[in-house]
Amino acid sequence: MYAIIxxxxxxxxxxxxxxxxxxxxxxxxxxxxxxxxxxxxxxxxQLHTGTPQVANAKVEATxxxxxxxxxxIVFKTKKRKHYRRKQGxxxxxxxxRIDKISVGTEx
Numbered sequence: 654m655y656a657i658i659x660x661x662x663x664x665x666x667x668x669x670x671x672x673x674x675x676x677x678x679x680x681x682x683x684x685x686x687x688x689x690x691x692x693x694x695x696x697x698x699q700l701h702t703g704t705p706q707v708a709n710a711k712v713e714a715t716x717x718x719x720x721x722x723x724x725x726i727v728f729k730t731k732k733r734k735h736y737r738r739k740q741g742x743x744x745x746x747x748x749x750r751i752d753k754i755s756v757g758t759e760x
Contacts, residue, residue: 656712659690660675663676669753672749672750675747682716688711688712689711692707714750719748722743722746725743
């Protein structure tokens with residue numbers, strides 16, 4: 654069983670027991686998070702697709718870690734104009750462990 658979820662403007666393929674890094678979410682380590690923007694769910698016998706979300710579907714996860722990725726350098730220049738700008742950036746992330754994927758009954 655797997656699902657396609659949307660978080661922070663990006664889409665992720667998740668399975669139960671997997672750990673993913675998403676854009677930063679509020680919460681403390683060990684807290685439970687419920688993701689309701691589920692776009693697709695594949696069970697053993699059925700494929701549930703949403704328009705755009707699957708009705709009554711949710712993914713339950715545990716917040717494992719909060720952190721920041723490695724630094725990237727943003728360097729801008731214009732040739733022959735002596736224009737140079739250097740800036741660093743570290744993106745904040747939240748690591749989630751997927752506990753349960755559930756699809757409710759459709760009405």
